[in-house]
Amino acid sequence: MSVAALTPRVRTIVICDDVTESLAEDGVYTLEGVRSQLAAAVLPRWVSLTLYLLFSCPRRGKYFGKILVVQERTEKPIRYVKFSVTFEEDNEVLSYWIVVDNCIFREAGPYFFQVYFANKDGDEALKAEHAFTVLSIEE
Amino acid sequence: MSEKANGKFKISRLQRLVVEDITDPAEQARLDEVCKRERRRLREEEARMIREAEEAAAKATAK
Numbered sequence: 001m002s003v004a005a006l007t008p009r010v011r012t013i014v015i016c017d018d019v020t021e022s023l024a025e026d027g028v029y030t031l032e033g034v035r036s037q038l039a040a041a042v043l044p045r046w047v048s049l050t051l052y053l054l055f056s057c058p059r060r061g062k063y064f065g066k067i068l069v070v071q072e073r074t075e076k077p078i079r080y081v082k083f084s085v086t087f088e089e090d091n092e093v094l095s096y097w098i099v100v101d102n103c104i105f106r107e108a109g110p111y112f113f114q115v116y117f118a119n120k121d122g123d124e125a126l127k128a129e130h131a132f133t134v135l136s137i138e139e
Numbered sequence: 140m141s142e143k144a145n146g147k148f149k150i151s152r153l154q155r156l157v158v159e160d161i162t163d164p165a166e167q168a169r170l171d172e173v174c175k176r177e178r179r180r181l182r183e184e185e186a187r188m189i190r191e192a193e194e195a196a197a198k199a200t201a202k
């Protein structure tokens with residue numbers, strides 16, 4: 001079977017500024033500043049962004065993933081991070097928020113947030129990506 | 140009937156997942172290649188899906 005078929009599925013990616021927990025209702029969260037773009041008065045622009053991610057997997061187990069922030073023009077990542085998730089049961093759905101700090105956008109233009117998962121041999125498959133645009137607004 | 144068919148997915152409570160930087164240049168170089176390969180695969184897959192949709196639409200029009 002292919003790597004894609006043996007690794008968790010990424011059901012949702014939301015890029016936002018922050019995630020806050022509700023003080024009124026247990027288990028309820030607010031995604032603040034949901035965005036698919038960033039307006040930068042000055043480049044390079046350093047920014048910390050938060051991802052809301054929903055994973056599902058038919059098979060329980062521990063899986064290793066990576067998030068790459070990729071500039072479309074060069075097809076080269078500008079940020080590399082790794083993580084692991086554990087599905088305790090078959091058909092479990094896991095929801096997470098992740099802070100991807102130190103993103104340095106040197107140029108305006110299109111970028112992608114990509115999520116990869118690896119199989120037991122370490123082979124990786126791109127499971128989902130979310131477009132993100134950096135706009136230059138000169139003062 | 141499977142759990143999936145029953146809609147009995149167990150959805151976890153939202154929690155923070157802490158990530159770790161990948162700073163090893165060799166690992167970054169390897170991921171650069173993975174990224175290029177997967178972007179190419181995605182583009183080919185999208186082109187195939189568009190081609191199949193156009194073929195299906197053409198067949199439907201011809202009937």
